[in-house]
Amino acid sequence: MKLMKIRxxxxxxxxxxxxxxxxxxxxxxxxxxxxxLTAFDGANPSMxxxxxxxxxxxxxxxxxxxxxxxxxxxxxxxxxVTKRFELGVRALDLGNHYIQANLLVARAMPYLLNxxxxxxxxxNLSVRDDTEIVVIARFMSRQVLNLNTDVVVxxxxxxxxxxAGIAILSQLPVxxxxxxxxxxxxxxxxxxxxxxxxxxxxxxxxxxSRRYATAFEELYVGDLAIAxxxxxxxxxxxxAINISVPRMRFSPEEAEERFSPLVMATxxxxxxRPDPR
Numbered sequence: 001m002k003l004m005k006i007r008x009x010x011x012x013x014x015x016x017x018x019x020x021x022x023x024x025x026x027x028x029x030x031x032x033x034x035x036x037l038t039a040f041d042g043a044n045p046s047m048x049x050x051x052x053x054x055x056x057x058x059x060x061x062x063x064x065x066x067x068x069x070x071x072x073x074x075x076x077x078x079x080x081v082t083k084r085f086e087l088g089v090r091a092l093d094l095g096n097h098y099i100q101a102n103l104l105v106a107r108a109m110p111y112l113l114n115x116x117x118x119x120x121x122x123x124n125l126s127v128r129d130d131t132e133i134v135v136i137a138r139f140m141s142r143q144v145l146n147l148n149t150d151v152v153v154x155x156x157x158x159x160x161x162x163x164a165g166i167a168i169l170s171q172l173p174v175x176x177x178x179x180x181x182x183x184x185x186x187x188x189x190x191x192x193x194x195x196x197x198x199x200x201x202x203x204x205x206x207x208x209s210r211r212y213a214t215a216f217e218e219l220y221v222g223d224l225a226i227a228x229x230x231x232x233x234x235x236x237x238x239x240a241i242n243i244s245v246p247r248m249r250f251s252p253e254e255a256e257e258r259f260s261p262l263v264m265a266t267x268x269x270x271x272x273r274p275d276p277r
Contacts, residue, residue: 032058036066037075037091046079046086095154098136104238105137108230108270112137112241115266119243119259124151125230126164127239131184132156133165136239143249157219160184160200161193163227164240166213170204171229171237177204192217212260212267213240216252223247224255228267241267 022028039055040047047055053063067085070076074090099105108125116123116139125137135155151157159165160181169177178201186195194200207213212228227242243259250258 032056032062033066033070036063036070037087040085040087046082046084048084052085099153102136103275104230104270107273107275108137108239108241111266111270111273112139115139115241115243115262119262121259122244124164124242124244125239126157126162126168126227126242128159128165128168128237129156131159131180133159133162133168133240141244143246158184158189160186161189161195161215161218162242163213163215163225164242166200166203166207166215167227167229167240167242168237170207170213171231174201174204177201189219190217190221192221194218212264214252214256214260216255217247224250224252226256226259226263228260228264230267231271238271241270 035056036052039052044051044055049060049063049067052058052067053060056063058066067076067078071078071085071088074088076085076091077088078085104127105125112123112125120142122141123139124135126133126135128134133156135151135153135157138151138153157165159169169180172180178197181197181200186197186200187193188195194203203213212226215223215225215227217223223244224247225242225244227240229237230239230241232238241263243263245255245259
């Protein structure tokens with residue numbers, strides 16, 4: 001019995017020294033390489049080697065090896081004069097491969113194009129990634145005035161204050177939706193943002209019952225969005241399509257009455273269409 005206690009105590013000390021267990025199947029160098037790539041964004045379009053090392057928590061020697069390798073592969077570009085790094089054009093290949101291989105995009109594209117031509121408004125197809133949604137297809141409005149021109153394929157937005165996010169969350173089990181909301185950074189983006197869990201759950205309930213969701217100026221002032229969930233064959237949400245129109249041309253009531261039937265019909269058609277490949 002005493003020996004067992006000693007072993008247990010020793011094991012605890014060893015775990016404390018070693019820290020949390022690392023997934024034995026994870027290739028740490030791959031994980032670090034992607035950390036280097038994702039360190040570059042709109043706020044940090046170019047960085048020096050020292051800045052890269054600081055951004056991802058590596059020593060300068062390790063950062064030098066990763067940036068050199070990624071530059072040789074074309075995923076980073078190094079300015080020979082300033083010695084600063086920026087994303088290389090090959091970084092686009094990852095997103096392009098995703099779009100080309102994604103069955104939801106292939107299934108939805110004809111319907112998104114039709115909805116775009118019918119309404120001449122901005123149309124998005126989004127999927128959820130944990131507490132956020134990611135735009136994976138987008139058709140811009142043909143109108144001269146258009147909001148959110150900085151939103152492109154790959155843009156991430158909070159799920160809780162976007163029409164597409166609410167549409168997706170409304171189709172999840174309540175306990176899962178609550179967990180996602182609790183882990184979200186709930187805050188006011190505009191004076192119209194719904195950010196209390198109690199109010200968000202009510203919004204999810206309403207959206208589930210009518211099969212579409214709205215977000216009127218909740219993330220962007222002047223933006224009216226209406227979305228409907230696209231369901232997989234299992235009945236779980238695979239994503240959502242939304243239409244976005246400016247408040248300058250529509251009132252919330254006009255936008256909802258005019259576009260919600262079109263969005264729901266399009267989402268239903270995509271949900272029912274078999275995979276093209």
